[in-house]
Amino acid sequence: MLRIINQQADVRAELQRICDRTHDEQVLHKEATVREVLQAVQRQGDKAVLHYTAEFDHQTFKADELRVTAAEIDAAYQQVSKQLIDSIQLASKQIEAFHRQRVPKSWVHFGDDEVVLGKRYTPVDRAGLYVPGGRACYPSTVLMNAVPAKVAGVPRIVMVTPPGTGKGISPAVLVAANEAGVREIYRIGGAQAIAALAYGTETIPKVDVITGPGNIYVTIAKKLVYGNVGIDSLAGPSEVLIIADGTANPIHVATDLLAQAEHDPMAAAILLTTDAGLAKNVQVALERQLMDHPRQVDTSKAIAHYGLIVVVESLEIAAQFSNEFAPEHLELEVEDPWGLLPLIRHAGAIFLGHSTPEAVGDYLAGPNHTLPTSGAARYASALGVETFLKHSSIIQYSQTALEKVATAIDTLATAEGLPSHADSVRCRVRKDNSDSEL
Numbered sequence: 001m002l003r004i005i006n007q008q009a010d011v012r013a014e015l016q017r018i019c020d021r022t023h024d025e026q027v028l029h030k031e032a033t034v035r036e037v038l039q040a041v042q043r044q045g046d047k048a049v050l051h052y053t054a055e056f057d058h059q060t061f062k063a064d065e066l067r068v069t070a071a072e073i074d075a076a077y078q079q080v081s082k083q084l085i086d087s088i089q090l091a092s093k094q095i096e097a098f099h100r101q102r103v104p105k106s107w108v109h110f111g112d113d114e115v116v117l118g119k120r121y122t123p124v125d126r127a128g129l130y131v132p133g134g135r136a137c138y139p140s141t142v143l144m145n146a147v148p149a150k151v152a153g154v155p156r157i158v159m160v161t162p163p164g165t166g167k168g169i170s171p172a173v174l175v176a177a178n179e180a181g182v183r184e185i186y187r188i189g190g191a192q193a194i195a196a197l198a199y200g201t202e203t204i205p206k207v208d209v210i211t212g213p214g215n216i217y218v219t220i221a222k223k224l225v226y227g228n229v230g231i232d233s234l235a236g237p238s239e240v241l242i243i244a245d246g247t248a249n250p251i252h253v254a255t256d257l258l259a260q261a262e263h264d265p266m267a268a269a270i271l272l273t274t275d276a277g278l279a280k281n282v283q284v285a286l287e288r289q290l291m292d293h294p295r296q297v298d299t300s301k302a303i304a305h306y307g308l309i310v311v312v313e314s315l316e317i318a319a320q321f322s323n324e325f326a327p328e329h330l331e332l333e334v335e336d337p338w339g340l341l342p343l344i345r346h347a348g349a350i351f352l353g354h355s356t357p358e359a360v361g362d363y364l365a366g367p368n369h370t371l372p373t374s375g376a377a378r379y380a381s382a383l384g385v386e387t388f389l390k391h392s393s394i395i396q397y398s399q400t401a402l403e404k405v406a407t408a409i410d411t412l413a414t415a416e417g418l419p420s421h422a423d424s425v426r427c428r429v430r431k432d433n434s435d436s437e438l
């Protein structure tokens with residue numbers, strides 16, 4: 001049952017509990033499992049990867065079977081419909097168009113006294129893309145990872161995805177990978193896949209950055225390997241927060257809540273509304289939809305544990321609660337979404353108006369659907385081209401420019417107790433160029 005509470009209840013504590021669901025005490029035993037997996041893969045390489053694949057994915061392989069073959073990728077095209085290939089191509093085109101607009105450009109500035117300053121962007125050498133595949137299969141996530149990596153110019157892109165239960169990796173995932181130009185694919189998932197990419201094994205190459213969403217095990221693993229490798233963000237179990245007024249359609253709102261809840265039993269689905277009637281109607285519509293789909297056990301679990309409707313006094317208060325939660329997805333199902341937008345400060349992606357279900361962003365609007373969860377939108381953003389780039393600062397000083405700042409550097413270095421720093425400038429500006437008096 002999706003609970004309804006009102007603003008007088010302890011809304012903050014309830015929202016905090018839902019927000020913290022992936023880093024509260026209940027997940028500590030999962031973290032212990034992940035630590036064990038990481039350590040084993042670091043020490044034993046392929047052997048540990050194969051062991052945990054058998055344990056958690058119930059699939060037995062030899063190391064030389066981990067890589068998906070070119071023949072499998074080609075065969076995948078025979079197993080999907082033309083309509084699916086067309087849809088993958090449409091999504092790919094729109095995602096690429098969006099991401100090309102955001103490519104940061106290297107720049108240099110020529111200042112006075114021949115001072116040159118700038119930034120030079122270069123891609124990482126190797127990127128590891130995680131494509132989830134435990135409960136659903138995610139061809140859309142292949143594109144959301146691979147397209148920006150390609151646009152960034154990453155020379156080697158490696159993809160990992162769970163082996164699937166029995167039937168193998170979904171052909172849709174393989175087709176999407178091939179359409180995005182990724183052909184180095186390994187059938188491994190979970191924490192063992194993240195460990196393999198972070199440390200390298202005999203078969204799986206160590207990468208420089210790992211991107212992509214995943215369940216709690218994947219997300220904890222990414223958090224723990226950060227430092228050995230870069231990561232995009234903590235893009236864990238999905239969440240949606242909807243702010244709605246009386247103009248929203250309760251059936252649409254209920255469906256959008258369920259659309260996030262169906263990703264994972266740890267997914268979160270929250271409605272903040274100024275209309276008590278809408279709250280009740282959404283509750284009824286959602287329960288009805290759940291009854292019509294009784295196989296959605298995980299969805300019901302997510303709704304029961306991390307679903308909530310709050311009736312608030314104003315849209316301003318709704319925006320305040322939403323900012324504190326910092327949702328992955330925020331829908332503004334209100335009469336004037338552009339009027340509400342200025343009050344919103346933290347959200348991975350914002351969907352405006354009654355005709356913009358979050359699924360548009362999941363699949364093909366263009367912006368990335370790999371987004372920070374569990375409050376990480378307070379400081380992190382969507383996966384993008386820049387995730388695969390880093391920049392080096394460029395600095396060149398002329399002799400004249402150096403002489404003008406020598407005293408200031410000398411003073412700062414002396415204040416820091418770092419005499420060689422001061423000397424490194426002094427020896428360059430000394431008229432006779434000697435170092436005898438340093």
Ligand SMILES: NC(=O)c1ccc[n+]([C@@H]2O[C@H](COP(=O)([O-])OP(=O)(O)OC[C@H]3O[C@@H](n4cnc5c(N)ncnc54)[C@H](O)[C@@H]3O)[C@@H](O)[C@H]2O)c1
Pocket residue numbers: 033056057131132133134135136141162163188189190191213214215216217218234235236237238263264267328369370371372373
């Ligand atoms: N935030 C985002 O941008 C975003 C985008 C898409 C999907 N998602 C999320 O991605 C996740 C996909 O999850 P999924 O489970 O379907 O696929 P997944 O690939 O993330 O996880 C499956 C893997 O988890 C491991 N695993 C399962 N049970 C385990 C256990 N008991 N102990 C250790 N390891 C275990 C297995 O190795 C398996 O391969 C969902 O949480 C969904 O909400 C998030």
Ligand SMILES: N[C@H](CO)Cc1c[nH]c[nH+]1
Pocket residue numbers: 138140141237238239260263328362369370371
């Ligand atoms: N809603 C997910 C992000 O939390 C992305 C997705 C992929 N496919 C369907 N949905």
Ligand SMILES: [Zn+2]
Pocket residue numbers: 238259260263362
């Ligand atoms: Zn989704």
